[in-house]
Amino acid sequence: MVQIRFSIITIALGVVSINAQISTWVANETSISYAKMYNNIQPAGTAAGCVIASPSISNPDYYYSWVRDSAMTLKVVINQYNTTSASNSTLLSIIKNYVTFSRNTQTESTPCSCIGEPKFNVDGSAYTGAWGRPQNDGPAIRATALIKFAYSYIAQTGDKSYVLSALYDGKLPTSTIIKADLEYVSNNWRSVCYDLWEEVEGNHFFTMMVQRRSLIEGAAFATYMDDTGAANYYSEQAADILTALKTFWNLEAGTIETTQNYTQGVKYKSSGLDCAQILGVLHGYAGDGQFSPNNDELLSTAYNLKQKFASLYPVNYNNSSYATAIGRYPEDEYDGTGTSEGNPWILCTAAYAELYSKAAMQYDIDGAIYVTANNLNFIKQFYSSASSGDVYSSSSSQYTTIVNGLYSGADGFFETISYHANTDGSLGEEWDRTTGYNVGAHDLTWSYASFITASLARSGTPAF
Known part of the structure; x- marks a missing residue:
């Protein structure tokens, strides 16, 4: 513990x-x-940096590391490191372990063969069972969280070398986690994927909101890291996402729609109402x-x-x-x-x-x-x-x-x-x-x- x-x-x-x-x-x-x-962060028996969704191992079995849930959790940890617990060595160790764990999962061979693989075993190996994949919200939320960490880490320690080696190297192909996430998001946001509830494949308001934020903040960070070509591309994609997001408003129903371009998954979501839209703004507002x-x-x-x-x-x-x-x-x-x-x-x-x-x-x-x-x-x-x-x-x-x-x-x-x-x-x-x-x-x-x-x-x- x-x-x-x-x-x-x-x-x-x-x-x-x-x-x-x-x-x-x-x-x-x-x-x-x-x-x-x-x-629930790197508990005994799990790999360093692993965040479990829950200790529950049956009815239901949530003893896995979901990319989205983990990134949501690290937002809280990083917020502490950036504010009330600056320079806390325990928090810094947790964050760096998370970076290593997550980068390893990015390069792990997975069923979807992409960074949008939704969950992993607690040792960091790929979960190979049937699942709704890909899920493209997790990489975006993770990029947003780690960008905030990168700025703070440099400010607190003056150590830009760790950021260059582990977080953002500005290279293609990249060996760093933020750069890999931003490249994946910027090149795949138009593709259909499964939603945050893992039930419907299509284009989702929640996913696109967090993707847009990651690219806006990613563009600023890329500029900070002297990767201006990428910064311009990220900004262009963020602008295109905003245009797409504005089409989700359903004036007649008085609601922001949840999903467009449905391809498969549950078919009984007839109302168009979903807490996902609320969560999308809470986590995706730029x-x-x-x-x-x-x-x-x-x-x-x-x-x-x-x-x-x-x-x-x-x-x-x-x-x-x-x-x-x-x-x-x-x-x-x-x-x-x-x-x-x-x-x-x-x-x-x-x-x-x-x-x-x-x-x-x-x-x-x-x-x-x-x-x-x-x-x-x-x-x-x-x-x-x-x-x-x-x-x-x-x-x-x-x-x-x-x-x-x-x-x-x-x-x-x-x-x-x-x-x-x-x-x-x-x-x-x-x-x-x-x-x-x-x-x-x-x-x-x-x-x-x-x-x-x-x-x-x-x-x-x-x-x-």
Whole structure:
């Protein structure tokens, strides 16, 4: 087990909260989530740098290293190294081990013969069983995380040689992890792949969002590393991805579509609603105003999805005193061990808490709230007199009411997580839609990472 002194990474809850009790619980659960997340990073019996999805080895068996889940987790680790735990040698060792493990998987012979191979055995060898492959979101998220690390590592240590030898060498063919990921993303983003839920092959909003961000930040990093030709190419591809992303908006349905160009996979996702769109913005927003956390199309999607789950799950309509527990998508049939009826997911509910906090912060950056036909229903949750066309400046009472409502709404989702969490603070994958008890994989690493990033957003110090 990795030993981290959590006293040096305790977050400060900086936003105003009307609920001191939930503030105390969030702070405590954040410490628990850090500890339990680290339990799943290179545990005994796994290769150095391996991040397991869960210790669960049966019903379901998640004792593997998923590229996407691992990259989501390392975002949290790297955020600590870059901020509250700068120069921490234990964190640095974990990150470097992850780099080595991941680079080895990039060069491993795999069934898809590509960097989009979705998961590996805990010793780093290829998983060769049947699976939905390729999945092209993981390399993009990994590149984004390691670019943030590379900048910080150079700033903290002055050691650019490690970056050149292990992270980005600017060569083709490359022997470095970030360069390999960026080349894969930039040359394959148009290709169909499986989605983050590993069920549908096509072109996906979530995947393209994280790919675009990786290429925007990759272009800046390539310039920093004097690889200007690659920087130009990455920028060109990012611009083309944005054009494609804008076609996902379905005005009639009031939602951002999940997938285009379906080729195979489950066929029952008829509503077009999916938490993947929320996650896509949380992990794929590049800070350039395109598909920001307060984007009116995204907020319309978030509202419609939440309303659907409010009336779908008994844990919601039988217990309306708590905020809506959020699942993956309404038609979901995966129940944690097999197929029957889908359930609320912890990481999806935490994503809503993070979205609400980040939307409030983005309004503060913008200095005003613009009410449109798209975001009207979402805004009216907090200010019922809102009308399309209204503009509320940051000095207005309407603005204050809405922003405070967003922070209170985020706390509501934390209260829902608190209500359903195990008594020891452990977080699994799902809650049974009727009983509310944890089901599916226990101690899901992504659940802990998602809770931590939601907590950081609540504190006013969001992870990248």
